[in-house]
Amino acid sequence: MNGLSTLLTPHRRWMKLALKEAERALEQGEVPVGAVIVQGERVVGRGHNLIETLQDPTAHAEMIAITAACETLGTKYLAGCTLYVTLEPCPMCAGAIVWSRLDRLVFGAFDEKAGSASTLYNIPQDERLNHRVEVISGLEAERAAALLQAFFVQMRNGQR
Secondary structure, X not given: OOHHHHHHHHHXXXXXXXXXXXXXXXXXXXXXXXEEEEEOXXXXXXXXXXXXXXXXXXXXXXXXXXXXXXXXXXXOOOOOEEEEEEEOOOXXXXXXXXXXXXXXXXXXXXXXXXXXXXXXXXXHHOOXXXXXXEEEOOOOHHHHHHXXXXXXXXXXXXXX
């Protein structure tokens, strides 16, 4: 293994859990995006898209996971935590990542239409904001993108 692969190995472990959350979303007819929040070696929050289920446009995987982590830890701030999510966060979720003071964001697939952690904007690292988040992008991107592509193919073919 080269140095970068060794460095990313722990991140891959957690991203695989986020991918499992995305698969849960897919099973429920939701856009397959999953997220987990880790503090040390412990998952403190997890979530997947529930927008259709809850009829709530804010029920993104990241928002569900952030709420769960805050509840688990009994705090509104998630310092010392890392968020793993299968798709690059949108502006709403990127803002919540900053406001919750997460240390790190690790995401899979890039989002050309709403990506706000590198593609269209870089909210988590915007120097004008009161907190900046380390960003690692593209981890397990192919697998995350494949789940999304399969979902949208099924939608176009009337299977969802």
